[in-house]
Amino acid sequence: MTMTRIVSAAALALGLASTPALSFDIGAMTEDERAMFRDEVRGYLLENPEVLMEAIAVLEQRQAEQAEANDVAMIAANEESIYNDGYSHVAGNPDGDVTLVEFVDYRCGYCRKAFPEINALLESDGNIRLIYKEFPILGQESVTSARFAIATKLAHGDEAYGEMHDALMTLRANATEEVLARMADDMGYDSQEILAKMEDPEVNRQIEENHLLAQRLEISGTPTFVLGGQMIRGYVPLEAMQEMVAAEREDS
Incomplete structure (x- = not known):
């Protein structure tokens, strides 16, 4: 599992990826804020590992749907x-x-x-x-x-x-x-x-x-x-x- 997928899944799990009010930029955090965020994510996932798998499943479903939509568009353009x-x-x-x-x-x-x-x-x-x-x-x-x-x-x-x-x-x-x-x-x-x-x-x-x-x-x-x-x-x-x-x- 790549770090990108883990971060994306973790964001989904914590409701951060789809809630504008809770959107954030990790790059803009201070070192202390990053450390706190990592600890919160780690603690949450250790206590609720099934959430990570659910979030990955959602992410993969979205990717599959996007791939299908891309196929439809490519076929239509080359019919x-x-x-x-x-x-x-x-x-x-x-x-x-x-x-x-x-x-x-x-x-x-x-x-x-x-x-x-x-x-x-x-x-x-x-x-x-x-x-x-x-x-x-x-x-x-x-x-x-x-x-x-x-x-x-x-x-x-x-x-x-x-x-x-x-x-x-x-x-x-x-x-x-x-x-x-x-x-x-x-x-x-x-x-x-x-x-x-x-x-x-x-x-x-x-x-x-x-x-x-x-x-x-x-x-x-x-x-x-x-x-x-x-x-x-x-x-x-x-x-x-x-x-x-x-x-x-x-x-x-």
Whole structure:
């Protein structure tokens, strides 16, 4: 627990943080006044330690509410880039009444853990529009995989991208260009055409745009989901995701 949180919680506990009449500036106190204040706080908290925990809980709740409000504002300010960028792959039902956006990295363990559950979500609910945002952040194999997926879409279209996305999510080998090329050939696609498309400036543009969007949304990890006005950072089990989708549907 940091000293800032202790002082904030102590002020809450003593009613000093929210009562204008009792506002104070520790820096303006004399040494004797500071000593008396420290003794009063210490004595009170020793006698009533549960108050400190209650105050910390209030402080954390306020911080969580502020974070949620910030997420709503950031999503609203970037709505077009999130939901209608013109290049991100759309899975599920393109005309669904709920849109779920996933920032994904193919080498992310939690993205892979979420992968079958997201598929199960789409299968159990035929009215979800799912948008994938290629967001490689875990090293060169992540970048290579994302570039290969985008190049597959440029070379062979949306259906091919969907198949390649699934294959990359379950790939156990190292994601080198040679391995990915063999995989594409085995899937019936022209690997040389895909490799050539990886050099297309459009591939770089899409990845750069997604990184810039992630910066604006203060997203630094994967998977991160955007659902309505909320951001869901990290893996969420299927049942919890179904409940969130149901809540979003009710609110919209």
